[in-house]
Amino acid sequence: SISRLQSPHLFRQQCYLGGKWVDASGGQQVAVDNPATGEVIGHIPDLGRADIEQAIVAAEEGFKIWRGYTAQQRADYLFAWYELMQKHKDDIATLMTLEQGKPLAEAKGEVDYAASFLRWFAEEARRVYGETIPGAKPGQHIVVTRQPVGVTAAITPWNFPAAMITRKAGAALAAGCSMIVKPAEATPYTALALAVLAEEAGIPAGVFSVVTGDAATIGETLTGSPVVRKMSFTGSTGVGRKLMRQCAEHIQKVSLELGGNAPFIVFDDADIERAVEGAMVCKFRNTGQTCVCANRFLVQRGVHDAFVERLAKAMSELKLGDGFDEGVTQSALINRAAVEKVCEHYRDALGKGARHVSGTAPEGARGNFVEPVLITDVSSDMQLCQEETFGPLAAVIPFDTEAEAIAIANDTPFGLAAYFYSRDIHRIWRVADALEAGIVGINEGAISNPTAPFGGVKASGLGREGSRHGLDEYTELKYLCMGAE
Numbered sequence: 404s405i406s407r408l409q410s411p412h413l414f415r416q417q418c419y420l421g422g423k424w425v426d427a428s429g430g431q432q433v434a435v436d437n438p439a440t441g442e443v444i445g446h447i448p449d450l451g452r453a454d455i456e457q458a459i460v461a462a463e464e465g466f467k468i469w470r471g472y473t474a475q476q477r478a479d480y481l482f483a484w485y486e487l488m489q490k491h492k493d494d495i496a497t498l499m500t501l502e503q504g505k506p507l508a509e510a511k512g513e514v515d516y517a518a519s520f521l522r523w524f525a526e527e528a529r530r531v532y533g534e535t536i537p538g539a540k541p542g543q544h545i546v547v548t549r550q551p552v553g554v555t556a557a558i559t560p561w562n563f564p565a566a567m568i569t570r571k572a573g574a575a576l577a578a579g580c581s582m583i584v585k586p587a588e589a590t591p592y593t594a595l596a597l598a599v600l601a602e603e604a605g606i607p608a609g610v611f612s613v614v615t616g617d618a619a620t621i622g623e624t625l626t627g628s629p630v631v632r633k634m635s636f637t638g639s640t641g642v643g644r645k646l647m648r649q650c651a652e653h654i655q656k657v658s659l660e661l662g663g664n665a666p667f668i669v670f671d672d673a674d675i676e677r678a679v680e681g682a683m684v685c686k687f688r689n690t691g692q693t694c695v696c697a698n699r700f701l702v703q704r705g706v707h708d709a710f711v712e713r714l715a716k717a718m719s720e721l722k723l724g725d726g727f728d729e730g731v732t733q734s735a736l737i738n739r740a741a742v743e744k745v746c747e748h749y750r751d752a753l754g755k756g757a758r759h760v761s762g763t764a765p766e767g768a769r770g771n772f773v774e775p776v777l778i779t780d781v782s783s784d785m786q787l788c789q790e791e792t793f794g795p796l797a798a799v800i801p802f803d804t805e806a807e808a809i810a811i812a813n814d815t816p817f818g819l820a821a822y823f824y825s826r827d828i829h830r831i832w833r834v835a836d837a838l839e840a841g842i843v844g845i846n847e848g849a850i851s852n853p854t855a856p857f858g859g860v861k862a863s864g865l866g867r868e869g870s871r872h873g874l875d876e877y878t879e880l881k882y883l884c885m886g887a888e
């Protein structure tokens with residue numbers, strides 16, 4: 404419980420806006436619970452439209468101050484924030500495990516990963532370069548600068564309660580923008596702890612705010628304001644599409660990181676040991692609840708049995724339990740609906756001819772705890788091939804030829820991550836070119852890091868986060884045309 408915290412002040416049940424900690428003006432609150440136990444952790448404000456409008460006014464004030472700072476000053480604040488996250492790693496991880504469920508070791512890993520975005524963008528802040536272009540007429544000079552877009556907003560999901568915020572806010576603040584974050588209902592306390600640390604780092608009032616409450620109301624208020632110039636969203640395709648429509652009203656810039664349906668292809672010439680290692684990392688991180696989790700294992704027939712056997716063995720070593728218990732690697736799914744989705748995908752697949760290989764069938768789940776389960780003989784007509792399972796169900800599709808694998812891999816509206824294992828250099832180039840995905844892991848199952856551009860194609864989204872490209876989402880080019888004397 405909260406009594407595990409070394410610094411209890413990191414647990415805040417108020418929102419942070421305009422540099423102040425506030426309740427809803429009408430006093431409304433909503434409860435937040437622990438997905439492993441069902442216990443209520445605490446309450447958060449259910450802010451109304453007027454409260455959000457206040458946050459926007461404060462963010463506009465914050466922006467005016469922040470944009471006037473030098474890049475070096477902004478970098479120093481981001482570094483201070485980064486260091487505070489490191490200092491309080493254990494507490495942030497505790498809050499995260501409490502509200503999200505992930506194993507404590509993974510939560511600590513996420514704090515490191517999340518903080519790394521603040522460090523990365525602190526470093527990049529001083530490199531928001533422009534360019535000069537030879538004039539179009541004699542004596543003319545053309546200069547291009549990058550300006551912050553202004554007040555920005557972020558709506559984030561529950562699966563990475565810290566990292567999905569820092570990779571947006573790090574870039575926004577480095578570029579000179581202010582940002583209002585609406586975290587997922589399920590995981591507000593990690594977000595509010597980040598706000599406590601932003602305040603401690605001395606980041607000026609209104610530059611970084613965290614608001615909680617009804618998602619649709621907050622989304623409508625943020626996109627309904629001409630002051631907000633950019634919306635960055637990570638979450639489901641349905642909500643992303645809706646927000647993109649809403650952003651049309653005031654022509655707000657929009658970045659979307661939506662669902663995936665990652666294929667993980669193992670060719671006959673793959674190093675099977677390494678493929679199994681990569682598969683475990685990429686399928687079972689966060690108990691299968693990441694948007695880059697392998698959703699479909701495509702395995703060539705020559706290595707099918709060997710791969711399936713080794714994967715089953717590796718899966719049998721996973722340990723399911725409360726995220727706070729020692730040695731646990733798989734923990735509670737976020738809620739009952741998540742459990743039901745895994746059950747449904749499993750039932751649908753078996754009903755259409757898939758074969759159970761190992762693990763306990765998800766119907767046997769106690770509470771939100773689903774055992775890792777492996778099935779094979781999966782085919783494209785099954786539900787799990789159309790949409791993300793977001794749980795510990797590993798599904799294998801056998802295939803014969805490279806062309807067949809590519810066709811199956813691309814047969815989805817999504818295009819976030821894709822993975823494949825091969826040792827043939829020509830095949831590696833061919834397949835890397837042919838996969839319709841924003842991110843391709845080649846003999847690698849862990850592809851997320853702050854130095855590389857993260858994002859998808861097709862219905863998986865727009866824009867990139869992390870890397871130097873992540874900053875582009877928060878700047879606009881301004882071209883200065885200097886006439887001849």
Ligand code: ADP
Nearest residue numbers: 558559560586587588618619622637638639642
């Ligand atoms: P998930 O299925 O992962 O929960 P969602 O897209 O529902 O994905 O949630 C991602 C984020 O979007 C959360 O912060 C959630 O509160 C928010 N959200 C949900 N519905 C809306 C909406 N209509 N407008 C704005 N934000 C929304």
